[in-house]
Amino acid sequence: MFIVASGVMKSFRELPSGKRRIATFLFPEDIFGLAENGRYVNTAQAITDVTLYRIPFDPLERLFLEDSHLQLQFLCKVTHALRQTQRQKIVLTRRDAAGRVAMFLSMLERRTVDAPVLSTISVPMSRSDMASYLGLTLESVSRATAALTRCRTIAFVDRHTVRIVDRARFNKLVADV
């Protein structure tokens, strides 16, 4: 099992057709690598520089059996992750690209630990990764961000940093989760 200490990773799946689908992005304090009876189902890859804790399974299991309070904390964490993932699933049922992108940015905002400036979101992943995660093409993502920029809802300070310009309008887009 791994715990992200700092940095951002992507976790993806290689589909039979050869295409890749981003399953999730991993931020500090996130856990991954809890394999299905010894076999990993996803591949994890660093997007930024990353530091990890690695915890072998057997000692972890022993630790959990000894310290049931610790295990309970862990259980809560996994349960929380499950709820998050269910929410993300609902995001993906939204049809309009702009809405999905807005929600994605909102999700990023919640997880942005180092806020350089207020209302500034760091977007470490590529457009292509965003697209793969959101079930859109990278062109659509690009167009959606362009549209949001044009109507002065967001503004890119650089390609990997967004500022929320019109918070009210932004929230309205994000509303439906």
Add this chain to the structure above:
Amino acid sequence: MFIVASGVMKSFRELPSGKRRIATFLFPEDIFGLAENGRYVNTAQAITDVTLYRIPFDPLERLFLEDSHLQLQFLCKVTHALRQTQRQKIVLTRRDAAGRVAMFLSMLERRTVDAPVLSTISVPMSRSDMASYLGLTLESVSRATAALTRCRTIAFVDRHTVRIVDRARFNKLVADV
């Protein structure tokens, strides 16, 4: 916390816009109702007749702290559910309606406990619920099932029972998970 003993339920969310989105369907042995600090985020509703186990939180917590082996089993269950949900997320990134429907049926097949006939899948939920779950309209679901029927991949014995006619073709549709 609840455990489904028999029957099928749906778990959904009321969105701010008033629309409902099915978060997940619950089958025997599934768990739900693990609330976010005392507040439920989803609503669960029976689709068929259902029997449930209800386990109040405090006794459950005490039980987990006493019996760490039991808790570990439970942890594995939740972890498994998390992986499932991530897979389902990937399904939703598929663009074509027929593909989504095929995958949904495949998911149902895995969970169909009482197989009346071989290669027969019971589809207890309404088309509308399927649509809400898959992020499609019920019209699209209807058209997709019609298309799959027309090309002799599946066949409806009645509205809530499907038979896989051409397994090879079906599997090819389902492949990309």
Add this chain to the structure above:
DNA sequence: CGTAGTATTGAAACGGATCAATATCTGTGG
């Protein structure tokens, strides 16, 4: 400074959404 990867923008085609009409099923009461 140049090149490969990454991102944006444009035009056309396709597929699902929407609106609307029709069909089928389910349960209820005569």
Add this chain to the structure above:
DNA sequence: CCACAGATATTGATCCGTTTCAATACTACG
């Protein structure tokens, strides 16, 4: 047992947004 009503499902025609294909711009790295 049948007829009816309300919910559920299918089918059709049109519209709109995303995909696709293609060209161009930008950025980062050697």
